[in-house]
Amino acid sequence: QKRIFSGIQPSGNLTLGNYLGALKRFVQKQDEGIETIYCLVDLHAITVWQDPEALRRQTREAAAAFIAAGIDPARSILFNQSQVSAHAEMGWLLNCVARMGWMNRMTQWKDKAGKNAEKQSLGLFAYPTLMAADILLYHATMVPVGEDQKQHVELTRDIAAKFNHDYKVDFFPSPAPLIEGAATRVMSLRDGSKKMSKSDPSDASRINMTDDADTIAKKFRKAVTDPEPLPETLEGLEGRAEARNLVNVYAALADISPEQVIAEFGGKGFGTFKPALADLAVSKLEPISTEMSRLMADPAEIDRILGVGAEKADAIAQPILAKTLDIMGMIRSR
Ligand code: AQP
Numbered sequence: 001q002k003r004i005f006s007g008i009q010p011s012g013n014l015t016l017g018n019y020l021g022a023l024k025r026f027v028q029k030q031d032e033g034i035e036t037i038y039c040l041v042d043l044h045a046i047t048v049w050q051d052p053e054a055l056r057r058q059t060r061e062a063a064a065a066f067i068a069a070g071i072d073p074a075r076s077i078l079f080n081q082s083q084v085s086a087h088a089e090m091g092w093l094l095n096c097v098a099r100m101g102w103m104n105r106m107t108q109w110k111d112k113a114g115k116n117a118e119k120q121s122l123g124l125f126a127y128p129t130l131m132a133a134d135i136l137l138y139h140a141t142m143v144p145v146g147e148d149q150k151q152h153v154e155l156t157r158d159i160a161a162k163f164n165h166d167y168k169v170d171f172f173p174s175p176a177p178l179i180e181g182a183a184t185r186v187m188s189l190r191d192g193s194k195k196m197s198k199s200d201p202s203d204a205s206r207i208n209m210t211d212d213a214d215t216i217a218k219k220f221r222k223a224v225t226d227p228e229p230l231p232e233t234l235e236g237l238e239g240r241a242e243a244r245n246l247v248n249v250y251a252a253l254a255d256i257s258p259e260q261v262i263a264e265f266g267g268k269g270f271g272t273f274k275p276a277l278a279d280l281a282v283s284k285l286e287p288i289s290t291e292m293s294r295l296m297a298d299p300a301e302i303d304r305i306l307g308v309g310a311e312k313a314d315a316i317a318q319p320i321l322a323k324t325l326d327i328m329g330m331i332r333s334r
Contacts, residue, residue: 004029005140005175007039007081007131009198010059011050016207016281017186017196019069020252021146025181027070029144036076037138037313038066040306043081043088044131047124048112048199060302061292065209067305068291077316079309081134086317090133091126093324097163098129098155107151132156136172137317144178147185148195153177167327183252189223192241207281210289217278220246225270232266234259243270246277253280 006026008018030036040062045055059080071078081087103109106128113120123130131152135143136159143153153175160172188194188205196206207216225242237244237258247265250273251258265273295302326332 002034002142003138003140004034004036004142004144004178005039005135005138006037006144007041007044007134008062009045010040010042010055010062010080011045011048012058012198013208013210014062014065015186015196015198015209016249016285017146017183018198019209019285020181020183020186020249021148022144023066023069023071024252025144025178026066026076029142029178030071030076034142037140037316038071038076038078039134039313040066040078040080041131041134043091044127047121047127059306060299061210061296063302063306064292064295065288067295068288073305073309077309077312078305079313080306083306083310084313084317086137086314086321087130087133090137090317090321090324091130093328094129094133094136094159094163095126097166098132098159102155102158103128106155108148128152128155129159132159135175136160137320138313139173139320140175141173142178143175144180146195147179150177150179169327171323171327181252182248182258186249187241187245189219191224192245207285209285210292211285212289213278213282213286216281216285217275220274220278220281223274225274229267229269230262230265230273232262234262236266237262246270246273250277250280253277253284 006022008014008022014023026036026038040059042055042059063078066078067073103125109125109127112124132155135153135156145153154177157174160174163172164170186196188196188200190202190205198206200206204219204222207219211219223242223246225246226240230243230247231237237247247258247261250261265276322332
């Protein structure tokens, strides 16, 4: 049986990277009729400092982005992680299964902690076991993510396998990462070697889902590129990371292949391509941000939707948590 779980951190404005790498694909999976569970992972967000009022607003904004992009709370389960306490409990249990060495090898930890590991929260280091808990708590079989999260899903598989092996059970299924489409790793508009990220200090490095048309046009116009026109073939993009990124973004937004983008724009300069890309991005993002503003006018309704989602999620998670505790030898007498 197929079941999809995925999440996004409400740690700031959602970006075009989050939209193309995750949210847009979450909607596609829902519309394919697969059982889909989507989570605003607020417990993950606090692994770095979050102002409490800002976190509340960002969580509601992210929920509004999901709904505006096409997530239907009647067909998908949509909730915020902290309302289902089983996530934190399962996270602890899996902390006792995962090995320090595995966590030390996580590239996201190395990137985010940098040379300053001593100053990071313990939660940031343990982030991947909580993510494994998120997925395994629902016995999810597929996890749509961007390229940057592939290693964490692979770690989840290792944790599931070790649990099954240590306790001699066949309990946790091995979830597969689903990394599909032309934009599985959208790059920063300022540096083609860095991924676009909501926590990048430079706002010019990313398109936010709530940016207005003028801002989107300006950010694409100023995006760093080489001076050459687009090549006539896809191979011609080799070694041109920034150009390749913009072609991928165009393809993903238009639901066409990068080859088709090159067929249309090969030989044309960025003076032609960037405005076309900006128009396309505005045509896709503007209806979503307009709907987001409408939804944000009624925060109580968003909270109500998240509460209903949390109840549905809890109904799936609790029996799986209870069984996990039982397998591990915890007395369950009430
Ligand atoms: N640049 C990207 N291209 C494609 N997919 C991306 N994702 C993130 N950035 C890109 C995907 O979005 C989902 C949610 O990500 P997250 O909120 O859990 O955190 P992240 O991966 O660490 O993304 P950010 O935007 O860089 O957040 P911050 O700055 O808060 O760390 C995931 O499926 C991710 O792959």
